[in-house]
Amino acid sequence: MANQHSAAEEKKHHKHEGPKKHIIAFIFSILLTVIAFAMVAAGEINTTFIYFMLVLMAILQVFVQMGFWMHMKDRGHVFPIVGILSGVVIVFTIVIMAEYWAWW
Amino acid sequence: MSGHTHVDGHLPHEPEKATLEGRNKVLGFWLFLGGETVLFGTLFSAFLALRHQVGDGNPTPMELFDLKIVALATFILLTSSLTSVFAIQSMHTNKVKPMIWWLIITVLFGLAFLGLEIYEFYHYVHEGHKFSTSAFSTSFYTLVGFHGAHVFFGVLWISILIAQIFKKGLNVVTAPKVYVAGMYWHFIDVVWVFIFTVVYLMGKVG
Numbered sequence: 001m002a003n004q005h006s007a008a009e010e011k012k013h014h015k016h017e018g019p020k021k022h023i024i025a026f027i028f029s030i031l032l033t034v035i036a037f038a039m040v041a042a043g044e045i046n047t048t049f050i051y052f053m054l055v056l057m058a059i060l061q062v063f064v065q066m067g068f069w070m071h072m073k074d075r076g077h078v079f080p081i082v083g084i085l086s087g088v089v090i091v092f093t094i095v096i097m098a099e100y101w102a103w104w
Numbered sequence: 105m106s107g108h109t110h111v112d113g114h115l116p117h118e119p120e121k122a123t124l125e126g127r128n129k130v131l132g133f134w135l136f137l138g139g140e141t142v143l144f145g146t147l148f149s150a151f152l153a154l155r156h157q158v159g160d161g162n163p164t165p166m167e168l169f170d171l172k173i174v175a176l177a178t179f180i181l182l183t184s185s186l187t188s189v190f191a192i193q194s195m196h197t198n199k200v201k202p203m204i205w206w207l208i209i210t211v212l213f214g215l216a217f218l219g220l221e222i223y224e225f226y227h228y229v230h231e232g233h234k235f236s237t238s239a240f241s242t243s244f245y246t247l248v249g250f251h252g253a254h255v256f257f258g259v260l261w262i263s264i265l266i267a268q269i270f271k272k273g274l275n276v277v278t279a280p281k282v283y284v285a286g287m288y289w290h291f292i293d294v295v296w297v298f299i300f301t302v303v304y305l306m307g308k309v310g
């Protein structure tokens with residue numbers, strides 16, 4: 001398999017490496033976390049707004065973690081994306097069902 | 105397998121994907137993570153449905169949760185995700201020693217997280233928040249405890265991997281194992297993102 005990699009491609013791989021983008025991703029995820037905690041710690045803000053923002057921060061965080069750190073944004077990750085998305089669809093169904101089934 | 109190493113004895117640049125077995129391992133692990141997503145999803149749905157059922161006289165989430173400890177635990181886990189990325193990067197540049205060190209640091213962060221969680225649960229029990237206190241407490245301990253158990257398993261797993269790398273070195277057989285363990289660690293981190301958001305922060309908001 002190694003022979004299939006051309007020299008140019010290997011050079012490209014090398015270029016993709018380097019800790020810089022991971023450190024940027026890390027700073028982003030810390031920033032999102034700090035915003036989420038600070039909003040709750042500050043209090044006195046509209047609850048619905050905080051809920052909305054918290055969920056938004058969490059979703060952005062997942063994009064950072066899965067996209068950069070689990071390499072999902074790299075090519076050849078169609079199967080993982082389909083797999084995780086199907087899991088997410090099932091999860092949303094279960095969560096919505098549980099909420100309504102329990103307190104409808 | 106030896107046919108997959110380069111002529112000069114170096115590993116290919118992405119050793120975890122150099123063999124069909126390695127690629128299948130990564131794909132299979134994604135399927136496992138899809139299953140884990142559903143598993144945690146069911147625990148989250150139970151928690152979301154039951155989190156207001158505190159019962160009379162029992163501590164409410166607002167009284168109970170201490171954001172400082174949770175914030176510290178979050179930063180520990182986020183940082184450990186970064187160190188595991190560094191381990192994979194060292195693996196890609198064929199630097200075995202730095203890779204092992206980054207893995208050791210990741211394990212230490214995992215242990216620190218577990219220590220905080222044990223302290224937190226111990227504190228809660230003293231506040232009268234036991235496993236069978238209320239529907240809220242049961243669903244809380246099941247969800248957060250399950251995540252903690254995953255962290256514990258990850259700590260064991262990566263420790264054993266470090267021992268195996270010491271013994272067998274880094275090659276196209278051991279590299280996919282390290283890569284997959286790194287994916288597992290990130291996944292645990294992603295689950296924690298939802299736990300601190302849904303359980304702690306939303307619990308504090310009410």
